[in-house]
Amino acid sequence: xxxxxxxxxxxxxxxxxxxxxxxxxxxxxxxxxxxxxxxxxxxxxxxxxxxxxxxxxxxxxxxxxxxxxxxxxxxxxxxxxxxxxxxxxxxxxxxxxxxxxxxxxxxxxxxxxxxxxxxxxxxxxxxxxxxxxxxxxxxxxxxxxxxxxxxxxxxxxxxxxxxxxxxxxxxxxxxxxxxxxxxxxxxxxxxxxxxxxxxxxxxxxxxxxxxxxxxxxxxxxxxxxxxxxxxxxxxxxxxxxxxxxxxxxxxxxxxxxxxxxxxxxxxxxxxxxxxxxxxxxxxxxxxxxxxxxxxxxxxxxxxxxxxxxxxxxxxxxxxxxxxxxxxxxxxxxxxxxxxxxxxxxxx
Amino acid sequence: xxxxxxxxxxxxxxxxxxxxxxxxxxxxxxxxxxxxxxxxxxxxxxxxxxxxxxxxxxxxxxxxxxxxxxxxxxxxxxxxxxxxxxxxxxxxxxxxxxxxxxxxxxxxxxxxxxxxxxxxxxxxxxxxxxxxxxxxxxxxxxxxxxxxxxxxxxxxxxxxxxxxxxxxxxxxxxxxxxxxxxxxxxxxxxxxxxxxxxxxxxxxxxxxxxxxxxxxxxxxxxxxxxxxxxxxxxxxxxxxxxxxxxxxxxxxxxxxxxxxxxxxxxxxxxxxxxxxxxxxxxxxxxxxxxxxxxxxxxxxxxxxxxxxxxxxxxxxxxxxxxxxxxxxxxxxxxxxxxxxxxxxxxx
DNA sequence: CAAACAACCTGTATCGTTACAGATTTATAG
DNA sequence: CTATAAATCTGTAACGATACAGGTTGTTTG
Numbered sequence: 005x006x007x008x009x010x011x012x013x014x015x016x017x018x019x020x021x022x023x024x025x026x027x028x029x030x031x032x033x034x035x036x037x038x039x040x041x042x043x044x045x046x047x048x049x050x051x052x053x054x055x056x057x058x059x060x061x062x063x064x065x066x067x068x069x070x071x072x073x074x075x076x077x078x079x080x081x082x083x084x085x086x087x088x089x090x091x092x093x094x095x096x097x098x099x100x101x102x103x104x105x106x107x108x109x110x111x112x113x114x115x116x117x118x119x120x121x122x123x124x125x126x127x128x129x130x131x132x133x134x135x136x137x138x139x140x141x142x143x144x145x146x147x148x149x150x151x152x153x154x155x156x157x158x159x160x161x162x163x164x165x166x167x168x169x170x171x172x173x174x175x176x177x178x179x180x181x182x183x184x185x186x187x188x189x190x191x192x193x194x195x196x197x198x199x200x201x202x203x204x205x206x207x208x209x210x211x212x213x214x215x216x217x218x219x220x221x222x223x224x225x226x227x228x229x230x231x232x233x234x235x236x237x238x239x240x241x242x243x244x245x246x247x248x249x250x251x252x253x254x255x256x257x258x259x260x261x262x263x264x265x266x267x268x269x270x271x272x273x274x275x276x277x278x279x280x281x282x283x284x285x286x287x288x289x290x291x292x293x294x295x296x297x298x299x300x301x302x303x304x305x306x307x308x309x310x311x312x313x314x315x316x317x318x319x320x321x322x323x324x325x326x327x328x329x330x331x332x333x334x335x336x337x338x339x340x341x342x343x344x345x346x347x348x349x350x351x
Numbered sequence: 352x353x354x355x356x357x358x359x360x361x362x363x364x365x366x367x368x369x370x371x372x373x374x375x376x377x378x379x380x381x382x383x384x385x386x387x388x389x390x391x392x393x394x395x396x397x398x399x400x401x402x403x404x405x406x407x408x409x410x411x412x413x414x415x416x417x418x419x420x421x422x423x424x425x426x427x428x429x430x431x432x433x434x435x436x437x438x439x440x441x442x443x444x445x446x447x448x449x450x451x452x453x454x455x456x457x458x459x460x461x462x463x464x465x466x467x468x469x470x471x472x473x474x475x476x477x478x479x480x481x482x483x484x485x486x487x488x489x490x491x492x493x494x495x496x497x498x499x500x501x502x503x504x505x506x507x508x509x510x511x512x513x514x515x516x517x518x519x520x521x522x523x524x525x526x527x528x529x530x531x532x533x534x535x536x537x538x539x540x541x542x543x544x545x546x547x548x549x550x551x552x553x554x555x556x557x558x559x560x561x562x563x564x565x566x567x568x569x570x571x572x573x574x575x576x577x578x579x580x581x582x583x584x585x586x587x588x589x590x591x592x593x594x595x596x597x598x599x600x601x602x603x604x605x606x607x608x609x610x611x612x613x614x615x616x617x618x619x620x621x622x623x624x625x626x627x628x629x630x631x632x633x634x635x636x637x638x639x640x641x642x643x644x645x646x647x648x649x650x651x652x653x654x655x656x657x658x659x660x661x662x663x664x665x666x667x668x669x670x671x672x673x674x675x676x677x678x679x680x681x682x683x684x685x686x687x688x689x690x691x692x693x694x695x696x697x698x
Numbered sequence: 699c700a701a702a703c704a705a706c707c708t709g710t711a712t713c714g715t716t717a718c719a720g721a722t723t724t725a726t727a728g
Numbered sequence: 729c730t731a732t733a734a735a736t737c738t739g740t741a742a743c744g745a746t747a748c749a750g751g752t753t754g755t756t757t758g
Contacts (some may be wrong), residue, residue, distance in 0.1 A: 025714055036738040041716060049736060068484055073714030075419035076743045090450055099446035103437055106467035118463045120453035137415055245647050271646065278651035299618065300592055304625035305652045372744055383708040388746060396706060420744030423713045
């Protein structure tokens with residue numbers, strides 16, 4: 005009541021006319037800084053009335069906690085780090101992925117920081133950086149390998165993360181993945197239904213986990229539906245489109261030419277189409293193709309190609325939800341999701 | 352020499368076995384924390400030998416300044432904020448843009464934070480957020496308008512930023528832009544050279560600055576080369592491809608059908624091609640098209656379309672360099688760059 | 699030989715927040 | 729009426745870094 009005894013922390017003048025801090029609220033309410041802090045955290049040893057009063061003032065003056073202060077004191081960064089390869093696929097999966105993640109983070113306190121690495125060989129660097137500097141509360145990685153050292157490392161340190169893609173080490177960790185096994189299997193089914201027998205797969209580089217899935221689905225399909233797999237290992241989805249095209253032209257002009265193609269990405273499909281047409285083949289006539297379709301490109305420009313959609317934006321959302329859940333302590337086994345190929349409807 | 356007098360700051364024990372801090376180095380070198388700090392900053396009042404010693408130890412133990420500490424004390428965040436619309440163009444410019452920015456930031460102390468906003472109407476929100484909370488040292492914005500309130504605001508506050516796209520307010524600020532005027536002008540030249548006279552432009556939404564450029568270039572071309580501009584205002588580059596396609600089908604089936612098209616984006620071009628082919632027209636025969644080409648899609652799948660490349664990754668690099676330069680105090684007028692359409696070579 | 703200076707180094711306070719260990723007041727119990 | 733507990737509130741220290749205002753030597757100057 006009297007302001008003699010209440011000459012506590014609150015008495016100090018608040019920051020002039022800068023951003024409001026706890027001190028500002030303390031000054032305005034006549035409370036101590038600690039009390040204000042605890043009131044805003046809804047601590048049990050603060051009266052309901054005080055909390056209400058503090059919250060009101062805080063809202064009024066638009067108080068927002070200083071991130072550096074919180075981070076310095078608690079170590080909590082409120083940052084999610086998306087770790088990206090600078091060589092990321094030409095036909096940028098990145099874009100819808102970033103958008104999807106942002107969509108989720110927008111309604112949270114988390115900021116999205118993009119942390120790049122130069123080449124596959126350096127994939128561990130940014131993870132180490134985050135672990136050593138505590139640059140983020142959680143990490144999203146992609147291009148996972150069966151024995152991914154990044155996963156091992158983060159699990160050892162018990163650091164929250166999620167992978168875009170699975171691993172094969174018997175370690176249970178959060179992931180979101182597209183079912184590439186199913187994609188390839190269904191692709192082979194479709195091609196054989198069209199009477200194609202000599203099939204080729206444009207697949208991921210062999211060290212990535214989804215190579216195993218896509219390759220496995222393809223092989224299983226070939227066995228189940230009685231087709232022949234023609235090897236095509238000179239290039240993979242990581243090569244640039246011009247190289248893929250060149251390699252495909254060689255294949256198509258050789259003795260081992262296929263009559264059916266499964267393209268593991270939309271971009272790859274375009275290169276293959278260019279190659280087959282350059283070597284005088286005609287889609288839907290001499291040869292058929294099934295591909296992923298990121299946009300409506302193939303659907304509209306080569307409707308002869310059967311396409312399936314992979315929703316990368318959705319993947320971004322799932323990944324963001326998973327890291328946050330992991331940070332909040334949800335067990336990893338509850339944070340594993342798959343999404344399935346959606347056959348594209350021709351319009 | 353004796354360690355009685357030297358019982359200063361350095362005497363305190365360093366953090367146990369956590370991340371090294373200045374205190375760790377101070378302990379190891381026997382110097383004061385302040386001295387270490389100043390040595391690492393290469394201050395003039397520290398002897399060359401001490402600096403060398405400090406640097407050596409710092410390197411040895413892998414010292415990295417704590418970002419929260421620096422940020423709290425100095426206000427310097429070492430963050431660049433990329434402000435993105437969640438509705439960003441389907442044919443993601445975002446991806447190569449993010450990669451380009453990251454490429455540059457990778458060799459600096461800056462981190463890239465992606466800050467999204469939901470709709471065009473809320474474009475000011477993230478900028479205000481950054482200004483109010485000091486969330487970044489510099490900002491990159493895109494989708495600029497002629498009278499862009501974000502630009503006005505940041506200039507008022509003298510806050511470092513760069514825009515992807517220009518403005519029309521007589522304010523001098525850093526930007527990088529693609530020369531859409533030239534693109535459209537050259538597109539019209541090409542079409543008229545092919546004998547096309549009745550031209551249509553699929554253009555940006557009218558409130559964006561590059562609408563003025565593209566539109567202006569188109570109109571100038573039409574005048575200079577004696578063609579006729581056919582209005583096509585029911586859709587623009589912000590509409591989704593399905594809607595663009597539908598609107599184009601209506602146009603092509605109507606009395607005002609064009610014989611030449613300028614497509615302001617690769618995605619838009621695909622929708623237009625789908626539409627014109629659905630209405631029974633044939634590229635290179637009844638009608639011709641000039642478009643931007645983000646990949647090799649059109650080049651390979653519709654070589655009849657003349658394409659020009661816009662290098663978004665380069666744009667990302669330029670933008671990143673410009674914000675950093677601005678932060679370092681380089682005057683805005685030295686940070687304005689344009690890039691020009693590159694006619695695609697058919698392979 | 700004292701005063702002034704140069705060359706180097708360092709302690710203190712501070713940025714905003716929170717953990718922790720009290721304080722204070724009022725109510726309850728003995 | 730006093731000891732004890734319960735309910736609230738608060739000061740201090742610390743996270744890591746840096747601005748600022750001294751210190752301490754040793755050397756030069758008059």
